[in-house]
Amino acid sequence: MPFDDVRRFLWQRVNDYRAGLGLAPLEFHEEESRHCKEHVVYLASVSRQKNDLVVEYSPENLRVGWKESVAGVVESDFDKAVDLLLWKNLSKPELSEKIRGSEQYFAADMGYDPDSHRVFLVMRFK
Numbered sequence: 001m002p003f004d005d006v007r008r009f010l011w012q013r014v015n016d017y018r019a020g021l022g023l024a025p026l027e028f029h030e031e032e033s034r035h036c037k038e039h040v041v042y043l044a045s046v047s048r049q050k051n052d053l054v055v056e057y058s059p060e061n062l063r064v065g066w067k068e069s070v071a072g073v074v075e076s077d078f079d080k081a082v083d084l085l086l087w088k089n090l091s092k093p094e095l096s097e098k099i100r101g102s103e104q105y106f107a108a109d110m111g112y113d114p115d116s117h118r119v120f121l122v123m124r125f126k
């Protein structure tokens with residue numbers, strides 16, 4: 001599944017969840033998604049350096065009002081990795097709180113390190 005399709009899928013799932021709660025949909029924020037991509041690249045780099053899966057919040061300060069969710073898995077089958085990430089991340093209680101508490105924007109990106117089979121997902125909400 002291409003990354004753009006995953007981003008659209010996540011955005012749709014987030015808005016489906018919000019619709020079920022009677023909340024307005026969130027707009028997709030391209031600029032913040034580029035920052036998510038930067039964090040994904042950082043996670044892949046640190047993971048390579050430490051030879052381990054490193055999943056941590058962004059080292060830079062998020063812009064005011066933004067909240068972040070970060071997840072990663074090791075899986076050689078990319079489609080399976082995406083599935084694991086989506087279920088692992090979307091089932092977190094703290095993520096549902098971020099989704100419900102957001103008022104305007106959704107941003108996301110993901111990355112894959114083919115050498116180590118590490119896949120990372122970063123989502124942000126405002």
